[in-house]
Amino acid sequence: MTDKKLAIIATKGSLDWAYPPFILASTAAALGYEVEIFFTFYGLKLLEKKMDVQVTSIGNPGMPMPMPMPVLLQTLPGMQGMMTAMMKAKMKKKGVASLEDLRSLCVEADVKMIACQMTVDLFDMDSSDFIDGVELGGAATLFEFAGDADITLFI
Amino acid sequence: MADFDQELDASGLNCPLPILRAKKTLAGMEGGQVLHIIATDPGAIKDFEAFSKQTGNELMESKEEGGKFYFLIKKS
Numbered sequence: 001m002t003d004k005k006l007a008i009i010a011t012k013g014s015l016d017w018a019y020p021p022f023i024l025a026s027t028a029a030a031l032g033y034e035v036e037i038f039f040t041f042y043g044l045k046l047l048e049k050k051m052d053v054q055v056t057s058i059g060n061p062g063m064p065m066p067m068p069m070p071v072l073l074q075t076l077p078g079m080q081g082m083m084t085a086m087m088k089a090k091m092k093k094k095g096v097a098s099l100e101d102l103r104s105l106c107v108e109a110d111v112k113m114i115a116c117q118m119t120v121d122l123f124d125m126d127s128s129d130f131i132d133g134v135e136l137g138g139a140a141t142l143f144e145f146a147g148d149a150d151i152t153l154f155i
Numbered sequence: 156m157a158d159f160d161q162e163l164d165a166s167g168l169n170c171p172l173p174i175l176r177a178k179k180t181l182a183g184m185e186g187g188q189v190l191h192i193i194a195t196d197p198g199a200i201k202d203f204e205a206f207s208k209q210t211g212n213e214l215m216e217s218k219e220e221g222g223k224f225y226f227l228i229k230k231s
Contacts, residue, residue, distance in 0.1 A: 023171050027174060027175070030171070030174055030206070030210075031205075031209045032209065032210055094169055095167045095168045095195075097168075097169070097171075097172050
């Protein structure tokens, strides 16, 4: 088994960008890596017990759309919810794990999750809304682990 | 088909689930036992090679048949 370490900084709070941290963390843990994820800014949403994350095509011209749609139409109320539902349905159909499942796999595999204290305070978030096992820490806490990590990813 | 001790059907599952399920199943097995994995994710071929190299569990067989992928992994 490897004794490598992976540090991830998760900064995004959308459905699509929630995948890379959890996929990479769970896979690295399965390969024997010790893994720590530092959640900051919008990434903190990924720690909430009820993970309510959405996807949007606004400002994301690379997102594949089932049909061409003018940007102004994409901004209509309800569009984001519809896109999120469509994306989730597509993922389910293709056998892609749900974020909740991937996060549970990370927890099971002892992936350490740190919530950035400063942004928790900034956004008036309540750390009791986070899943169990999350620790609060600052930049120095991240570097304590990342300083020894073989791989550090900013996502 | 060689003998195996346990079977894992990861058909329909996408990256990284076949690897994660395999890891979990192997964790409950004894050293020297063989796990047979069935997958439909084409990425699984390279991923199981990489998994084997990094975890030290030997990939004894990797083959494709009728659009499905079959792997034999011996727990180290």
